[in-house]
Amino acid sequence: MDELRYQIDLLKAMNQKLVLQEHIYKTVCDMSSAAMLFYSFERDEAYTLGNWDNMFDFKVRDMKDISRFYELIDEAYVLKLRESLFLEKKGEKETSIECKMRDSMSWLRFHVWVIYENDCPSEKVIVIHNVTKYHSQNEELEYMAYYDALTGLYNRNYFVRKLGEFVRRAEEEQSIVSTMIIDIDDFRKINDGRGIVVGDELVQQFGFLLKELSEGDENLIACHLSSDVYCFAIYDPVGNRSVETIAQKIRDSVRDPFRMSNGEEIKITVSIGVAEYPEAARNALELINFAEIVMYKGKALGKNTVQYFDTPILNEFLNSIDMENRLKETVIRNGFEMYYQPQFYSGNKKLRGAEALIRWFDEEKGMIGPDKFISIAEKNGSIIEIGKWVIEQSVMQYAKWREKYGMRFIMSINISALQYKRDDFVDFILRVLRRYNVSPSEIELEITESILIEDFQSVMDRLCRLRDTGVRISLDDFGTGYSSLSYLKKLPIDTLKIDKSFIDTVLNDSSTRIITESIINMADALGMETIAEGVELEQQYRYLHSVGCDVIQGYLFGKPQSAEDFEKLLDRL
């Protein structure tokens, strides 16, 4: 009896232990966010556990029922999933696969194990996780890797890759790849004037238009390169996707103004630069680069243009880069020299003054004129340093001559618009004058009308401050710019320099004579002095004298010359 009781107690205890264990397993499975399936080969029975009932609305009793999954998941994954769910057919032990659901953005991961006994499959366990969240993060990352968030166009990196692929394909198929850079004209003005929120919206709206234009043709891709710059890559640019057709479509698309969400309307034009494989370049980065160079060239020629790559443009560009580098070196080692051109009163032919004109002596290229490098120096900012050197050098030279020859005249110095923008400009000039003991009325600053375009008021304030100290101001190249009379009246100007282009034609062209005479009369009425620039012929001088031009400057009476040569001229006076 005792024996029997003992056996019963033992069984009870074992049973309790089993119940406990089962309870533990069940609890763990139920707590899991995964759906699980246990299948016994021997009994051909399946059990579902864990989160199954929440994830699926069907049960699986045997392995045939598992085919229900094939209806749920995207067709593209069905074959692979079938292989994975029956991996024992290949004698494998473990596998996993991720499948996209058919009608939603959800993703499932199936992990399958098969347990073998004596080389025969005995049990199979399938654990299914919902991995949608993980996938959407991945998709977002992928999106960020390929697309520009603002416009939805491809981003630069991906575009460069695709353009590279086009080029390789064109190499094989002996075809052409066009690269078009598209840049919104005057975007900075829009951005500065209307704010970056509006600027961004414009970039976005124009981007959407380009996206529409590029969709539906795998040989045409568009990207947002940066700020207001976009790029198209066109494989085999013919017919519908020829550069001309696309450029026309882009232009048509900006014909109507853009309507911003704040109600403002903005009308834009665009400049387009085109470079093609194999003519312009043989790799993606160079194609983009060259298309950009010609686009800027187009802008310089007047915006709203389509400019095609050609070799002279590239050479000009490379040349200017080369110049820029040399110029920087020259600024460092101070390889400039000042030349001086005399100015004479037209009546008594006495010396009125000298215009200081900078020269650059380059070891390789010899003398380079300011027309070739001042604009480069303005672009790379070195004009500030060069300009300071010019002022100091000219004032110092004048002080020496006044001392040596005991005579006063006017030293005329050209000033770039950028120099006026500096807060310290006025103080700098006054400091230099004090240092060399030169009175303000002995120097004249030549300005051009370009300085009046931006920030008129602060330029005016500085000019007036200088003028108040006695410094003379002259307006250079008069007649070539806006020459607005209203400006003239407002500006503190002592002298008008009539541009050489008038003097060149004054003898042959009666309308030039009418303009020249009216400039002289007007200047006279406003109490200004007139200087004729570029006088080369005796007849030009005689005519100018007869119509009342005050001062003559030109090769006829003296070329720009080194300080040494200018002294010879002073010696003779």
Ligand code: C2E
């Ligand atoms: P600009 O101020 O109008 O100077 C007059 C230009 O006409 C000078 O050219 C001068 O050499 C040239 N010229 C004078 N008379 C004649 C003539 O009878 N026939 C011909 N064919 N040309 C004549 P340059 O020296 O090449 O200077 C060109 C421009 O570069 C200047 O035009 C001025 O705007 C700028 N520049 C020159 N030096 C400086 C400087 O130190 N600083 C700045 N910011 N600009 C300068």
Ligand code: MG
């Ligand atoms: Mg000048």
Ligand code: MG
């Ligand atoms: Mg001039």
